[in-house]
Amino acid sequence: MAELRQILQHLELAAQAYGVDLTLAVPTLPPRRPAAPASATPVVAAPAAPAAPARLAPTPGETTLLAPAGPPDPVEAAFAALRREIQACTRCALHQGREHAVPGEGNPRAEVLFLGEAPGASEDKTGRPFVGPSGQLLDRILAGAMGLQRSDVYIANVAKCHPPGNRNPEPHEVAACLPFLTRQLALVRPKVIVCLGRVAAQNLLGASESVSKLRGRDLCHDGIPVVVTWHPAYLLREPAAKRDTWEDIKRVNRLLGRPEVPKSPGA
Numbered sequence: 001m002a003e004l005r006q007i008l009q010h011l012e013l014a015a016q017a018y019g020v021d022l023t024l025a026v027p028t029l030p031p032r033r034p035a036a037p038a039s040a041t042p043v044v045a046a047p048a049a050p051a052a053p054a055r056l057a058p059t060p061g062e063t064t065l066l067a068p069a070g071p072p073d074p075v076e077a078a079f080a081a082l083r084r085e086i087q088a089c090t091r092c093a094l095h096q097g098r099e100h101a102v103p104g105e106g107n108p109r110a111e112v113l114f115l116g117e118a119p120g121a122s123e124d125k126t127g128r129p130f131v132g133p134s135g136q137l138l139d140r141i142l143a144g145a146m147g148l149q150r151s152d153v154y155i156a157n158v159a160k161c162h163p164p165g166n167r168n169p170e171p172h173e174v175a176a177c178l179p180f181l182t183r184q185l186a187l188v189r190p191k192v193i194v195c196l197g198r199v200a201a202q203n204l205l206g207a208s209e210s211v212s213k214l215r216g217r218d219l220c221h222d223g224i225p226v227v228v229t230w231h232p233a234y235l236l237r238e239p240a241a242k243r244d245t246w247e248d249i250k251r252v253n254r255l256l257g258r259p260e261v262p263k264s265p266g267a
């Protein structure tokens, strides 16, 4: 830049000497410094300001680094708002004894939603669903029978707060909480809902039958197929029932058009 300015000054002096109007000849030149008198000390060009880096078109790999952040994903934003609402909820008395509400977690666009009854003690401590021994078994069922991780599915409960003494949630507590589940289902829009245990199945379906009566039947909620199976806590007490759950999950795979994952039901 300094060299360019010196060249321009030489051109200006030459133009003045030959009576040429340089501004007409070179209309796009940058503004000129006043010409120094011939006798003055030569102008030392001020250090040029650091040039802005050239703006190159981003390569595909750079796009996410260079592009400004886009608008937030509307589904994730709706989930975040719902989570905050549940964490602050006082609609029923269960909020009084909770350490953490447990809104649910997983892939907000999951094809399958697993539904339990209410958080247990471990879930109340962590604010996450199915993290105790039952949750570990659920993880093994997902991996062994579906080839999925919990981050591939969505996991929620009909009641979002831990009932004292690990009792089942009362009907009026479930009724107060169900609108949250309705909103979760509307956001995830799963292709299949899997009810884990009697409380989840009866409250979602408005049924009064036992799990053994509801298993294997063509059921649906709001047009979404529902598969009823045993709660993982029951499977821990009655390992022989894992064979039933294995068959139920095979049905889920068929409804989703997923390939069966061949593995023994001894998860």
Ligand code: SF4
Binding pocket: 086, 089, 090, 091, 092, 093, 094, 095, 101, 159, 160, 161, 173, 176, 177
């Ligand atoms: S169980 Fe549901 S309705 Fe009751 S306080 Fe917790 S979030 Fe609210």
